[in-house]
Amino acid sequence: MADIAAWVKLVPHYCEIDAHTLGINAETAARCINENTALLLAVHPIVNCCEIDGLVGLAERNNLPLLVDAVESVYETYKGKKIGSFGNAECFSMHASKLINGFEGGYLTTNDPDLAEKLIKMRSMGVLEDGRTIPHGIDATMNDVHAAMALASLLDLPAQVERNRMRYEAYKHMLGSVPGINLLAFDEREQCSYKNIVVRLSAEWPLSRADTLSILHSERVIARPYYSPALHMKRTTYPTIAGDLSLTESLAEQFMLLPCGYFVDDDDTALIVSLLRFIHDHADQITRQLHQK
Numbered sequence: 001m002a003d004i005a006a007w008v009k010l011v012p013h014y015c016e017i018d019a020h021t022l023g024i025n026a027e028t029a030a031r032c033i034n035e036n037t038a039l040l041l042a043v044h045p046i047v048n049c050c051e052i053d054g055l056v057g058l059a060e061r062n063n064l065p066l067l068v069d070a071v072e073s074v075y076e077t078y079k080g081k082k083i084g085s086f087g088n089a090e091c092f093s094m095h096a097s098k099l100i101n102g103f104e105g106g107y108l109t110t111n112d113p114d115l116a117e118k119l120i121k122m123r124s125m126g127v128l129e130d131g132r133t134i135p136h137g138i139d140a141t142m143n144d145v146h147a148a149m150a151l152a153s154l155l156d157l158p159a160q161v162e163r164n165r166m167r168y169e170a171y172k173h174m175l176g177s178v179p180g181i182n183l184l185a186f187d188e189r190e191q192c193s194y195k196n197i198v199v200r201l202s203a204e205w206p207l208s209r210a211d212t213l214s215i216l217h218s219e220r221v222i223a224r225p226y227y228s229p230a231l232h233m234k235r236t237t238y239p240t241i242a243g244d245l246s247l248t249e250s251l252a253e254q255f256m257l258l259p260c261g262y263f264v265d266d267d268d269t270a271l272i273v274s275l276l277r278f279i280h281d282h283a284d285q286i287t288r289q290l291h292q293k
């Protein structure tokens with residue numbers, strides 16, 4: 001999202017997140033709005049959604065457009081309303097790692113007919129049916145192979161969500177007995193994809209996240225600190241604005257993603273959780289040996 005802002009010569013201004021949703025909210029975003037603000041960019045977190053109705057209200061009150069990165073909330077609802085219908089537009093990815101897999105590519109959803117028409121014209125290299133051209137054309141139509149894969153993925157979607165739910169339930173059940181590791185719960189009042197398995201290492205967890213990841217990796221468990229470090233700490237070649245983001249920075253150190261997806265079965269989940277329990281129970285010896293060399 002920051003790159004998009006920079007491409008159109010705007011300066012991304014990062015705002016603080018909400019400790020509960022792990023996304024921005026109307027209050028944290030309002031603190032960053034000033035006379036230079038051109039638009040609001042919101043990102044839905046990896047589990048559940050940010051408070052999108054509040055952000056829609058904020059955008060309307062300030063007469064600002066709102067674009068949502070809803071990649072991780074595809075299939076989900078917010079207060080019963082389908083994601084994809086909020087703000088001026090929402091964008092989605094069909095990269096192979098996402099819920100709807102088209103190998104690559106993505107799409108936008110909008111309820112604004114004028115914006116839709118403009119985007120449809122742009123995506124065919126800006127060439128209109130009568131041969132006239134419009135500026136900012138781009139070759140952005142999806143090719144048939146990607147589209148076929150995406151359609152196959154759509155057909156499998158209900159079954160995939162059910163497999164995800166089973167995996168999530170297995171993790172939830174087994175992680176319940178590991179002290180210091182808290183699974184981020186999906187809000188089951190809403191429609192959920194159950195796709196990502198995110199855990200928070202609490203103060204009770206005896207190792208740093210870096211040490212925990214290093215042990216998991218050496219045991220070939222592909223756990224990841226997703227989007228770490230926080231985006232505003234990444235070096236960029238363009239200017240950015242970031243105020244006090246201490247909550248973001250502290251929370252960014254506490255989460256990791258555990259393996260999920262089609263190839264992770266109940267045996268894998270049991271193995272991963274027993275490894276975590278082993279790490280917890282032998283934390284002293286492990287830390288000593290890790291930092292010996």
Ligand SMILES: *Cc1c(COP(=O)(O)O)cnc(C)c1O
Pocket residue numbers: 043044069071072092093094095105106
């Ligand atoms: C994966 C992901 C993207 C990137 O999607 P691309 O199709 O690779 O551009 C953007 N935002 C979020 C939140 C993602 O998880």
